[in-house]
Amino acid sequence: MKKYKFIIKFLITITLFLAVGRVVVSNIISTSGIELGKINEEIAIFRTQNDSLKQELFSKSSLENLASEAAKLGFTDKKENFVLTSPLPIALR
Numbered sequence: 001m002k003k004y005k006f007i008i009k010f011l012i013t014i015t016l017f018l019a020v021g022r023v024v025v026s027n028i029i030s031t032s033g034i035e036l037g038k039i040n041e042e043i044a045i046f047r048t049q050n051d052s053l054k055q056e057l058f059s060k061s062s063l064e065n066l067a068s069e070a071a072k073l074g075f076t077d078k079k080e081n082f083v084l085t086s087p088l089p090i091a092l093r
Contacts, residue, residue, distance in 0.1 A: 059065060
């Protein structure tokens with residue numbers, strides 16, 4: 001009979017320890033979920049900023065933008081060719 005009482009007390013003790021452990025783990029997980037939500041929000045903000053910066057970079061590096069900025073700074077297209085030496089003949093007679 002004592003053996004059964006010991007087993008029942010042991011099982012009740014194990015059950016209480018497991019219940020307390022479950023409560024502790026649940027509390028830890030719930031607070032980490034809030035932090036994870038905040039981190040996900042920050043990631044979303046950074047992704048939108050990254051996309052807008054990519055678009056701005058592409059617009060700034062486009063050829064039309066570069067040409068207009070060069071024109072504002074006074075650069076012009078050179079229409080005549082400048083050659084240092086005369087070209088060699090293709091075939092000798």
